[in-house]
Amino acid sequence: MLKIDSYDFGEIVINGEYIDSDVVILRDKVLKNWRRLEGHRLQLQDVRDYLLEDVDYVVIGTGYYGMLKVDPDVVYEFKKKGKEVVILKTSNAVEIYNELVEKGLKVIAFLHLTC
DSSP states (O other), rough: OOOOEETTTTEEEEETTEEOOEEOOOSHHHHHHOSSSSSTTOOOHHHHHTOOOOOOOOEEEEOOOOOOEEOHHHHHHHHHTTTTTEEOHHHHHHHHHHHHHHHTTEEEEEEEOOO
């Protein structure tokens, strides 16, 4: 599993790699330049490809100030598939992500890095 070394507005370091774009962290890889249909809204279409990932938790970072809004059907669909969903400002989401990974749980993270 990947570990997040640090996060600040607009930047994140994952396993020593500096990234300055929104990311999706899968169990063994980072997808950079993650984009949504609408910048500050997370819709089912944005995560549809990840619904069947073999994970225990879905961690969503809503940005430094929490501006990313998550549609209720996103949460519903992940929970329907048996996954726990955590939605927090990105700084808190990073902490939770690292704690879950350290416990050996399987996690996918969707992290908005700015506002």
